[in-house]
Amino acid sequence: MFSKHVTKDISAYCHGELSSEESKRFAEHIISCVRCRSKFEEIKLGIRLAEQLPTLTAPDSMWQEIESALGRATQASQVVSMRSAHSWRKQAAIAAALLVVFGIGMLWFYKSRTDPRGPRGGPGSWLVTRLNGTPRIGDEHIASRGQLGIGEWLETDAHSRAQIAVGTIGNVDIDENTRVRLVETQPTEHRLELERGRMSARIWAPPRLFFVNTPSAVAEDLGCAYTLSVDDKGDGRLSVTSGWVALQANERESMVPEGASCETKLGTGPGTPYFDDSSLEFQRALKTIDFDKNPATRAEALESMLSQSRARDTLTLWHLLPRVNETERVRVFEKMQTLTPPPSSVTREGVLNLDEKMLDEWRSTLQASWGVGGSKGIPKSATEWKSLKSWSDLKLRDAEKK
Amino acid sequence: MERRAPMAEQLINGQVIEACQQGDRDAFQRLFEAYKDKVFSIAVYSSGGDRAVAEDVTQQVFLKLFTAIRQFRGDSEFTTWLYRLVVNACLDERRRRRRLLPFESTQTTVAMSSVSDKKPQERHYARLEVSEAVRGAINELKPKFRLPILLKYIEGLSYEEIAEVMGCSKGTVASRLNRGHSQLAKRLSHLNNPALWGE
Numbered sequence: 001m002f003s004k005h006v007t008k009d010i011s012a013y014c015h016g017e018l019s020s021e022e023s024k025r026f027a028e029h030i031i032s033c034v035r036c037r038s039k040f041e042e043i044k045l046g047i048r049l050a051e052q053l054p055t056l057t058a059p060d061s062m063w064q065e066i067e068s069a070l071g072r073a074t075q076a077s078q079v080v081s082m083r084s085a086h087s088w089r090k091q092a093a094i095a096a097a098l099l100v101v102f103g104i105g106m107l108w109f110y111k112s113r114t115d116p117r118g119p120r121g122g123p124g125s126w127l128v129t130r131l132n133g134t135p136r137i138g139d140e141h142i143a144s145r146g147q148l149g150i151g152e153w154l155e156t157d158a159h160s161r162a163q164i165a166v167g168t169i170g171n172v173d174i175d176e177n178t179r180v181r182l183v184e185t186q187p188t189e190h191r192l193e194l195e196r197g198r199m200s201a202r203i204w205a206p207p208r209l210f211f212v213n214t215p216s217a218v219a220e221d222l223g224c225a226y227t228l229s230v231d232d233k234g235d236g237r238l239s240v241t242s243g244w245v246a247l248q249a250n251e252r253e254s255m256v257p258e259g260a261s262c263e264t265k266l267g268t269g270p271g272t273p274y275f276d277d278s279s280l281e282f283q284r285a286l287k288t289i290d291f292d293k294n295p296a297t298r299a300e301a302l303e304s305m306l307s308q309s310r311a312r313d314t315l316t317l318w319h320l321l322p323r324v325n326e327t328e329r330v331r332v333f334e335k336m337q338t339l340t341p342p343p344s345s346v347t348r349e350g351v352l353n354l355d356e357k358m359l360d361e362w363r364s365t366l367q368a369s370w371g372v373g374g375s376k377g378i379p380k381s382a383t384e385w386k387s388l389k390s391w392s393d394l395k396l397r398d399a400e401k402k
Numbered sequence: 403m404e405r406r407a408p409m410a411e412q413l414i415n416g417q418v419i420e421a422c423q424q425g426d427r428d429a430f431q432r433l434f435e436a437y438k439d440k441v442f443s444i445a446v447y448s449s450g451g452d453r454a455v456a457e458d459v460t461q462q463v464f465l466k467l468f469t470a471i472r473q474f475r476g477d478s479e480f481t482t483w484l485y486r487l488v489v490n491a492c493l494d495e496r497r498r499r500r501r502l503l504p505f506e507s508t509q510t511t512v513a514m515s516s517v518s519d520k521k522p523q524e525r526h527y528a529r530l531e532v533s534e535a536v537r538g539a540i541n542e543l544k545p546k547f548r549l550p551i552l553l554k555y556i557e558g559l560s561y562e563e564i565a566e567v568m569g570c571s572k573g574t575v576a577s578r579l580n581r582g583h584s585q586l587a588k589r590l591s592h593l594n595n596p597a598l599w600g601e
Contacts (some may be wrong), residue, residue, distance in 0.1 A: 011579040015554070017561045017572075039584075045594050046583025050555045052533045053540065058442035058460060063434055066464050067427070 005029075005036050010043040014187035016167065027169065027205050044188045051186070124185055125149040126164050133160025135174070148182045155179045156197070166190055169205030183213060194236075198229035217249040217264040224258070234266035239276065254319065257370070265291050272323065274316045275370075282308035286316060289324070302328055306335040311369040314340055318363055322354050340366050419480055423472050430468055438464075441488050443556045448492035448548070450541050455495065463491045485557060485567045489549055496545060532593055539589045547582035550575055 006029050012018050013026045030036045125147040134141040135156045137148055148154050148164060156162060156178050164172045164180075167190060174180060178197025184190065192199075193213040202225045203210045210221040215234030219226070224243025230236040238247055239261040247254045247262050249269030256262045256273040263271040271290030274283055285305035289298055302324070309317060317336050321329055333351050336342075342351070342362040350358035421429035441463055445456035466487055474483055540548055553564045564575045587594075 008577060008580060011583055012561065012576045015561070015579075017576065042587045043580060043583045045591070046585070046587035049532075049536050049539070049586045049590055049593065050551050050583060052529070052536045053447070053552075053555050054443075054533055055439050055556055056443040056446050058438040059457060062438065062442075062457060062460065063431060066434065066461055066468075067431075069461070069465055070427070070430070070468060 005033065007036055007039045010036075010040050011047070014044065014047055016187070023169075024204065031204075048188050051188075125152075126166060126182060126185065128154060129163045129165070131161040131163055131173070133157065133176075135160045135162040150182050150185065153179060153181045153195075164192075166201075166203065166210060169209060170201060170203035172202075173200045175199065194228060194230050196230050196232060198227065200227045201225065214264065216266040216268070217247045217270045220246040220248060222246060226256075236264040238262045238264070238270075257315070259371075260315065263287060263290065272316050272319045275312055278310070278313055278316070279308045281305075282313065282316075289320070298328070302331060306331060309335055309339065311339045312371060314366045315370050318359070318366055321351065321359065326352070336362075336366075340369055416476070419471070419474065419476075422468065423474070433467075434464055437484060440557055441484075444485075444488055444549075444552045445492060445495075447537065447540055447552055447556075448545070449495060451537065459491050459495050463487050466491070479563065479566075481557070481559070482563055482566045485553060485559070485563075486569075489553075489567055492549070493545060535590055535593065536586070539586050542589065543582055543585055547578050547585065550578045551582045551586075554579060 006013075006026050009018060009022070009026055013023060016023075018026060030040055128135070128137065128142060128146045128148050130142045130144055130146075133156070135154060136142065137146050137152055137154050140146075142162065154162060154164070154174060156174055156176055158176050161176060162174045164174065166172060167185065169190065172180075172192065175198040178199060179195040180197070180199060181193040181195065182191075183193050188209070189211065190209060191211045191213065195215070199212070201210065201212070201221065203221045205221075207222040208220060212219040212228055214228065214230045214236045216230075216236050219228055219238055222244040224240060224245055226238060226240045226242075226245050228236065228238050238245060238256055240256045240258050242258050244258070245256050247256060247264060247270035249264065252269040254262045254270040254273050259277070260273045260275050262273040265271065268291055272286060274286055282305050285301040285308070288301035289305065292298055292301070305316075314336055317332050317339075320332055324332060329352055333348065342358075343365055346358040346362045351362065418429050418432055422433055438460065442456055442460045445459040445463075446453055449455040449459065463484075467484060470487075474480065540551065543551070549568065550564050553559045553567060559567065561572045561575045561579075565572045568575065
């Protein structure tokens with residue numbers, strides 16, 4: 001059934017009504033099918049809207065009206081023996097209350113025995129598996145498995161690690177000395193907060209379903225695998241091993257492809273993405289450009305970085321163009337020009353004035369040197385680039401061309 | 403997001419239902435308190451927002467429930483039985499009235515372009531406006547698409563439970579929810595604003 005389009009299963013997928021095997025197949029199909037993915041976005045909006053439906057409050061007077069109607073209907077039979085009926089009702093109510101209390105007690109006792117964390121968990125929680133040591137959820141240690149509920153913190157010490165199952169869409173390994181919180185889990189959004197430490201995520205769901213809040217930026221999954229770390233100051237680092245991840249904060253967004261990383265800083269937001277195989281001098285200089293406001297230091301760092309730039313590093317230089325001042329932009333442009341000349345339709349003035357169309361055209365020629373998934377078709381226009389959902393979009397585009 | 407049943411609803415068990423079957427008025431009241439808001443909500447959304455009609459429908463449902471509860475044998479979940487009564491009452495009411503007054507159409511034209519510029523409290527009110535717009539759009543859906551949505555989002559029922567209430571297959575429920583979601587998204591596409599959803 002999954003070799004065909006899966007549009008009819010979208011709501012069931014979002015509501016967790018498919019089996020894990022069906023969910024996996026659904027995700028695999030939708031990642032590589034533009035038509036189904038487009039429908040998926042539409043249905044996701046419909047679900048979000050439907051979730052806004054409030055439960056209304058019935059008027060307080062309603063019970064009195066119902067009771068009087070019931071009274072009229074049963075008046076005849078009630079005449080028979082009010083006293084005995086009243087006594088019976090009282091006894092029944094006491095018995096029912098006792099049974100309810102007893103039932104709840106038994107349920108609590110049973111759950112306490114079977115779940116080391118007590119009677120918690122439920123539909124809004126994720127399964128946590130201990131990998132090493134004794135991770136904690138709240139104040140309680142996990143023996144082998146536990147449930148992370150919304151709002152709860154999972155914490156590992158120097159000797160413990162854990163793995164979180166993100167519904168049916170992927171999993172997240174929590175390394176030592178890490179503290180994470182489940183912020184939200186619903187069909188259209190799964191969100192973790194990484195306060196400190198390091199986590200590795202592998203997500204096989206359609207893009208823009210899994211988010212990680214950090215003190216300095218939000219990581220938005222675009223169908224990928226990545227490692228995200230946060231230090232004690234709240235600064236972070238993202239390294240992508242597969243697909244793409246968007247880092248966002250303070251109206252800045254960095255699209256980070258596989259093989260690349262991006263630093264984030266509290267108060268500033270995400271820096272500029274760079275390939276991991278760039279030189280250390282390049283990376284150090286980029287950090288200064290991204291986060292140091294001293295003009296002299298920045299100017300020196302820029303010259304250092306440009307001297308270290310390879311054709312592949314135009315990923316960084318292209319992202320830098322709108323982020324640097326006019327003087328710096330001239331230097332960046334000139335270096336890029338020597339590494340990969342722009343097409344004839346792209347002018348120096350256009351680039352320096354940040355003409356979106358020209359920047360897009362140039363990027364199209366730069367991408368071949370980035371080596372992200374070979375020469376597969378990365379988006380051609382600004383609109384396409386902005387709407388890039390995942391590396392799978394690119395793979396699909398490439399497949400469609402063939 | 404899955405909705406958890408309120409505490410009152412969680413405490414409705416076989417003992418309470420049995421007490422109701424014996425005519426215990428206190429047990430009736432507990433049952434009523436546990437489900438009144440959900441039943442009333444479905445009735446409001448099904449009656450085009452007419453609260454007076456919704457009150458009538460809610461009263462009919464509970465009166466019927468209390469008079470027929472002796473016939474409940476526990477073959478199905480109590481909630482399934484209850485919501486079947488609700489769905490039937492709503493459909494009957496709709497058939498009787500034929501012509502319903504829709505929600506104010508202006509409610510669906512929320513100007514969302516400036517939402518991102520608003521302060522948090524203003525955003526809160528914008529969300530309320532969205533909620534109103536959704537109610538309006540829900541009202542415009544055909545009953546066969548609207549009722550599964552109400553049972554899913556107001557009652558928090560699973561597909562299997564909805565299927566049992568509606569007397570159809572799980573596949574039909576999935577299909578109708580899909581079409582309902584799709585129609586909602588199309589009617590309210592102007593609300594697809596990331597700022598609205600806190601992105």
